[in-house]
Amino acid sequence: DGGITQSPKYLFRKEGQNVTLSCEQNLNHDAMYWYRQDPGQGLRLIYYSQIVNDFQKGDIAEGYSVSREKKESFPLTVTSAQKNPTAFYLCASSPRKVPGSEKLFFGSGTQLSVL
Amino acid sequence: AQTVTQSQPEMSVQEAETVTLSCTYDTSESDYYLFWYKQPPSRQMILVIRQEAYKQQNATENRFSVNFQKAAKSFSLKISDSQLGDAAMYFCAYEMEYGNKLVFGAGTILRVKS
Numbered sequence: 001d002g003g004i005t006q007s008p009k010y011l012f013r014k015e016g017q018n019v020t021l022s023c024e025q026n027l028n029h030d031a032m033y034w035y036r037q038d039p040g041q042g043l044r045l046i047y048y049s050q051i052v053n054d055f056q057k058g059d060i061a062e063g064y065s066v067s068r069e070k071k072e073s074f075p076l077t078v079t080s081a082q083k084n085p086t087a088f089y090l091c092a093s094s095p096r097k098v099p100g101s102e103k104l105f106f107g108s109g110t111q112l113s114v115l
Numbered sequence: 116a117q118t119v120t121q122s123q124p125e126m127s128v129q130e131a132e133t134v135t136l137s138c139t140y141d142t143s144e145s146d147y148y149l150f151w152y153k154q155p156p157s158r159q160m161i162l163v164i165r166q167e168a169y170k171q172q173n174a175t176e177n178r179f180s181v182n183f184q185k186a187a188k189s190f191s192l193k194i195s196d197s198q199l200g201d202a203a204m205y206f207c208a209y210e211m212e213y214g215n216k217l218v219f220g221a222g223t224i225l226r227v228k229s
Contacts, residue, residue, distance in 0.1 A: 033216070040124070042206055042219040058216065090160065103150065104217060106160035 002027045006091050006107035012115050013078065013085060021076045021110045023091035031096040032074035033104065036060060037088040046089075049074055050096060078112060086114050117142045119209050121220035128197045129228050135182075136192045136223050138207030144168075146212035149183065149190045154222070155203040163205070166190065168212075194225075202227040 004025045013019045025032065031050045035043040045058030049068040063082025068074055074093075078085045088111050092104040118141045128134035140149070151163040166174045166183050173181050178198075182191045194201055207220040 035219075040221055042119075042121075042221040043217075044219075045216050048216055088158065092160075103162045103165060104160070109158050 004091055004093055004105055004107035006089075006110050008110060009108070011110055011112045013112060014115050016080045018077055018079050019085075019112065021078070021089055021091075021112070023074045023076065023107060024072055025074075025093045025105070026072060027093055027095075027105060028071070029093035029095050029105070030071070031094045032068070033092040033094075034058075034064075034066065034074070034076045035090045035092065037090060037109075043090065046076065085112055087112060117144075117209055117211065117218050119207050119218050119220035121205075121207055121223050123223045124221075125224045125226065127226045127228060128194070128201075130197055130199060132197055133193060133195045134197055134225065136194075136205050136207075136225065138190045138192070138220055140188050140190065140207070140209045140218075142188070142209065142211065144211045148210045148212070149181075150208040150210070150217070151179070151181070151190075151192045152206045152208060152219075153201075153203045154206065155200075160206075164192065197227050199227050199229060201225060 007022045033048040034046040037043050044060050047066040049055035065077045090109045091107040120139045147168045149166045153161045153163050164174050164176045164179050178195045180193045204222045206222045208217045210217045
């Protein structure tokens, strides 16, 4: 079955540690996204990529980094510079054949907590 | 910058009744897309309904329909014959035509009473 797989489901970070959240899709979608969800704030865009080897900052990119070396994969690294990383992280993808018109396909999310 | 506002943090509805969730947005664009997403306790995001701004006809998907008022920049979701499975967080979202990202509202928690 096609879909988006996020791992791990739960992740714990120690102070000063970088952690990487995995996102893989087998939908052959060009565009991929990372969103952060905090209680009462909805989803906020961290980074997005519309093509391999290219990505753009979203609204809250500070303290995060990404790579897009393969079409299927878009990992997110939460660096030690992100001082408040505790949140639910959602990865999404879209075909983008006609930008702005297709729905997003979401993964099941990763809950990141600070120890 | 575009913004999306959901003014109702929580709503409750009796099973089999109808409920309307509100959403307003701010944009200077004339062509764009609006969405309602559902997030149940599993936290999986599910697309409920989608509306193109250039279409005057309101979108409908089974028990879900929208009231799209372009001039007022309003996009409310009506759920008819509410079911226990409708209990979830509902997010309104906006994307401009040829845009590259969705802008989400803060969400409305819907509780369904049996």
